[in-house]
Amino acid sequence: MNFKEEYKSAMEKISPDENVSQKIEQAVLNEISGKTAAKKKKPFYVCAAFSGAACAAAAAIILVNVLHVRTPNNLSAETPSASGTSNLTAGFEISEDKAETDIISEEFEPTDFQAANVNGSFKEQDEGVFENDADEPKDSLSSANTAEYELIFTPEGDVLLVGQNETKKYSPEGVVSHYTDNADIAVSSVKCSDSTVAGVAVKENFLYIFEEDLHTAAVYKLKN
């Protein structure tokens, strides 16, 4: 038997039927024409530090995720600010009203994130602060608004990290399924309609975009 013939015959039968074609075509045309589309695509912003009570909801959600993979004892030992995350050293800032409402909503849009201090340090909170959902982090994080990053996925699959003064382009390298160096993760929680980006890290020439488990990351390499 010939593998190529059999494989071709098998794959020929895996094809979108007419309904699927029409559905995709209509969804694309709707999106193009600006109507309500089946899927929303918006770039999201990678900012620097949380500020005040605004970070409470985001940090709580993030660290709930983190607690799934880390014990409370480990939390105190990890200091993101001391890691090699280049100039992307923290997470997202969220306006107060969004922090309390939209972040847990399906309608939450990543563009609601605002700029924050890119180079500000991310100081660890007291151990166990986030063990109880009712607890809120203390207002000890940097809140200076100095820079804003935008993460854009290009049609070619590359990622643009757009800052105020420079734009870095990264190309896909693969997927890391067991990333263990959590100290390097600039935590954030951005819900997109088609994917979940729970954290971003830049380490040397590599950009890591994490899933909710903070262990699985799409890896991108800096393009010269």
Place this chain on the structure above:
Amino acid sequence: MKLSLKTSESFNEVMKLYLPTVYRIAFTRLKNAADAEDAAQDVFLWYFKADKTFESEEHRKAFLIRCAINRANSYASSAHARHTAKGELLENMTEISCDNASETVLKTETQREVLDAVMKLAPKYRTVIHLFYFEDMTIAQIAEVTDSKESAVKSRLMRAREKLKSTLGGYEFD
């Protein structure tokens, strides 16, 4: 002559021509019809927004294939997240999806056997096998669309064949 999407080409025509190609590449990576549809939709949305000019149809096809691979890879991560969020193992989900697809789509046991064997390969091997045996792409072309070195593509193809031979047995690989 340079072909521009919005001037000389109909978007619908391009979609009709290349949707099956994009869909199959996404399916090969994602092993799930619904995810493949979503990925295909994203690819054509990108394609339209990019409004690129292509030297030839080969370039257009290569661009779409590259987009499909990249989008499917990205989507695989989010699919993984959704499945694990539901407390299900990705491996189990994809295994079920694959079996269902095989049972409903494929008519012959032989074809099902071949498809199952391919779907059980690692993603990087599946993609190379599909592009080489179904899309009839050369090593150089595959290297270009996967952003890999030709030596890496050759290596993946060789290892994928070895794995398939051990699984299938009795098949000839050109």
